[in-house]
Amino acid sequence: xxxxxxxxxxxxxxxxxxxxxxxxxxxxxxxxxxxxxxxxxxxxxxxxxxxxxxxxxxxxxxxxxxxxxxxxxxxxxxxxxxxxxxxxxxxxxxxxxxxxxxxxxxxxxxxxxxxxxxxxxxxxxxxxxxxxxxxxxxxxxxxxxxxxxxxxxxxxxxxxxxxxxxxxxxxxxxxxxxxxxxxxxxxxxxxxxxxxxxxxxxxxxxxxxxxxxxxxxxxxxxxxxxxxxxxxxxxxxxxxxxxxxxxxxxxxxxxxxxxxxxxxxxxxxxxxxxxxxxxxxxxxxxxxxxxxxxxxxxxxxxxxxxxxxxxxxxxxxxxxxxxxxxxxxxxxxxxxxxxxxxxxxxxxxxxxxxxxxxxxxxxxxxxxxxxxxxxxxxxxxxxxxxxxxxxxxxxxxxxxxxxxxxxxxxxx
Amino acid sequence: xxxxxxxxxxxxxxxxxxxxxxxxxxxxxxxxxxxxxxxxxxxxxxxxxxxxxxxxxxxxxxxxxxxxxxxxxxxxxxxxxxxxxxxxxxxxxxxxxxxxxxxxxxxxxxxxxxxxxxxxxxxxxxxxxxxxxxxxxxxxxxxxxxxxxxxxxxxxxxxxxxxxxxxxxxxxxxxxxxxxxxxxxxxxxxxxxxxxxxxxxxxxxxxxxxxxxxxxxxxxxxxxxxxxxxxxxxxxxxxxxxx
Ligand code: SF4
Numbered sequence: 093x094x095x096x097x098x099x100x101x102x103x104x105x106x107x108x109x110x111x112x113x114x115x116x117x118x119x120x121x122x123x124x125x126x127x128x129x130x131x132x133x134x135x136x137x138x139x140x141x142x143x144x145x146x147x148x149x150x151x152x153x154x155x156x157x158x159x160x161x162x163x164x165x166x167x168x169x170x171x172x173x174x175x176x177x178x179x180x181x182x183x184x185x186x187x188x189x190x191x192x193x194x195x196x197x198x199x200x201x202x203x204x205x206x207x208x209x210x211x212x213x214x215x216x217x218x219x220x221x222x223x224x225x226x227x228x229x230x231x232x233x234x235x236x237x238x239x240x241x242x243x244x245x246x247x248x249x250x251x252x253x254x255x256x257x258x259x260x261x262x263x264x265x266x267x268x269x270x271x272x273x274x275x276x277x278x279x280x281x282x283x284x285x286x287x288x289x290x291x292x293x294x295x296x297x298x299x300x301x302x303x304x305x306x307x308x309x310x311x312x313x314x315x316x317x318x319x320x321x322x323x324x325x326x327x328x329x330x331x332x333x334x335x336x337x338x339x340x341x342x343x344x345x346x347x348x349x350x351x352x353x354x355x356x357x358x359x360x361x362x363x364x365x366x367x368x369x370x371x372x373x374x375x376x377x378x379x380x381x382x383x384x385x386x387x388x389x390x391x392x393x394x395x396x397x398x399x400x401x402x403x404x405x406x407x408x409x410x411x412x413x414x415x416x417x418x419x420x421x422x423x424x425x426x427x428x429x430x431x432x433x434x435x436x437x438x439x440x441x442x443x444x445x446x447x448x449x450x451x452x453x454x455x456x457x458x459x460x461x462x463x464x465x466x467x468x469x470x471x472x473x474x475x476x477x478x479x480x481x482x483x484x485x486x487x488x489x490x491x492x493x494x495x496x497x498x499x500x501x502x503x504x
Numbered sequence: 505x506x507x508x509x510x511x512x513x514x515x516x517x518x519x520x521x522x523x524x525x526x527x528x529x530x531x532x533x534x535x536x537x538x539x540x541x542x543x544x545x546x547x548x549x550x551x552x553x554x555x556x557x558x559x560x561x562x563x564x565x566x567x568x569x570x571x572x573x574x575x576x577x578x579x580x581x582x583x584x585x586x587x588x589x590x591x592x593x594x595x596x597x598x599x600x601x602x603x604x605x606x607x608x609x610x611x612x613x614x615x616x617x618x619x620x621x622x623x624x625x626x627x628x629x630x631x632x633x634x635x636x637x638x639x640x641x642x643x644x645x646x647x648x649x650x651x652x653x654x655x656x657x658x659x660x661x662x663x664x665x666x667x668x669x670x671x672x673x674x675x676x677x678x679x680x681x682x683x684x685x686x687x688x689x690x691x692x693x694x695x696x697x698x699x700x701x702x703x704x705x706x707x708x709x710x711x712x713x714x715x716x717x718x719x720x721x722x723x724x725x726x727x728x729x730x731x732x733x734x735x736x737x738x739x740x741x742x743x744x745x746x747x
Pocket of ligand 1: 157161203204
């Protein structure tokens with residue numbers, strides 16, 4: 093019996109692995125060209141061979157799908173191994189993995205088996221068993237299936253910590269091309285419902301302590317990077333709108349890994365655009381924590397990020413007249429705009445200044461990446477960068493030794 | 505004067521007390537790790553809980569609770585000179601007050617922050633990578649950490665596994681946290697025989713391993729990054745990395 097579950101687990105883990113939206117993946121802290129550091133609050137339980145943090149049991153309830161989205165391994169017309177868990181099986185796995193400290197919780201996604209309602213019902217059943225039968229209080233993230241009954245989405249939201257509806261592609265046009273059975277409108281419906289019920293439950297809980305919680309960890313979504321030829325600008329614009337209109341907690345990006353052949357898809361030999369994904373995460377980070385505006389980072393003239401430099405660096409070079417900034421006096425929110433300076437070092441500088449003026453050498457000890465920062469700061473009036481504040485000469489010095497090359501996959 | 509203590513936190517604080525009220529100290533060490541030197545003028549102090557408490561309260565009120573947590577974490581580190589660094593840090597702290605932790609560029613602060621960060625980081629790693637297995641009615645988790653951190657893990661797991669009995673066993677230091685569904689305590693602990701893994705336990709381990717293998721995306725493989733997150737020395741007790 094367990095052999096059977098083991099086989100299903102492998103099939104359905106395989107099927108779920110391209111989904112990045114779990115609690116602690118996709119948070120990029122450093123500039124290594126990869127992602128996978130843990131988020132501030134998250135606990136990573138292990139790291140898979142691709143270096144990504146694993147904190148949740150991330151599986152598909154089923155990979156039988158009635159839809160036929162071109163970019164997806166599980167599309168109807170693909171000949172892949174199929175499997176379906178029962179609600180009981182998923183619940184037991186979650187509990188047993190959780191007790192052994194393999195995971196922090198469950199991330200349950202699903203293909204659309206039979207129809208949206210049938211699938212959503214099964215998701216709700218799994219959560220009911222976990223929460224009520226096993227009294228599981230750990231973290232649960234589930235997918236809301238667009239097209240499912242409002243009531244089912246509501247039930248799931250009352251049991252889960254986080255919910256997400258995946259956008260997948262940033263424009264209606266892209267969707268029509270690759271996933272003609274989906275539409276922005278159909279996806280925005282459950283998103284809006286979730287947003288409204290979150291707001292409502294927050295309000296009720298201010299008055300009644302026992303009012304029901306609804307998706308307390310908020311909602312998120314995911315977009316695929318590089319399946320269609322949309323620009324970074326269109327990705328970032330919709331990201332910004334999603335944060336504003338649906339109060340999303342996170343937007344995740346996932347570099348497209350070619351799994352299917354298809355007239356509208358990148359060739360199978362195309363490497364996943366990892367660096368582009370990384371730049372989008374950096375930009376998203378700037379939106380959420382550094383008070384940047386999408387419009388400040390990209391525009392029609394330059395709709396894509398530079399792969400050689402991070403978005404903040406590019407922004408600074410385009411606003412070179414605002415620099416250099418004096419480390420010992422510049423206000424905190426402007427500290428955050430200096431390339432090479434992260435939130436941690438900005439905080440440290442801010443505090444250190446209260447004890448003693450900061451010298452150039454001190455900056456190293458505090459953890460500032462001077463290689464980049466030195467062109468944009470003065471320290472006690474002294475400037476350490478190149479003499480002329482010329483964006484091009486700064487770029488020349490900082491350009492990565494070997495220009496980044498997308499590795500080509502070896503095909504037989 | 506070099507003061508030696510019994511290896512407990514109160515022992516360390518007793519030495520700090522002596523530094524201020526008896527003879528000034530040049531260094532403080534735990535008697536168990538101290539490497540004998542004939543030239544040193546040294547004195548073994550008996551741990552005095554009242555004196556320790558006075559120093560504890562002084563740190564909390566005259567410096568800060570943040571400093572206290574740096575002191576405690578540094579104390580748990582395995583650095584040979586840790587207590588000497590702590591002495592200097594505290595001397596500065598009693599002069600500067602809570603602002604000491606703003607002073608990230610002072611040598612005495614750097615040393616303590618560095619060690620304290622190492623310990624906190626290791627604790628965080630084990631919150632995720634500690635692996636329990638079912639043994640009889642309870643759960644058992646072996647580990648061999650660089651620093652003496654099991655105490656820092658105890659309350660997290662007591663909260664997470666409220667209704668289960670468990671043992672967290674530091675195999676390097678032969679001590680363990682034992683939790684009996686009500687409270688936890690720390691005790692000396694050795695395991696004579698290797699733990700036998702039940703059939704049911706083995707099934708879940710296999711399922712986890714199978715899951716672990718299948719969750720990674722081959723096109724994105726990056727073993728160097730993986731090694732950065734889970735250094736090889738930690739892998740022997742992590743189910744999915746074993747063979
Ligand atoms: S609906 Fe989801 S699982 Fe089904 S083909 Fe589309 S993306 Fe894949």
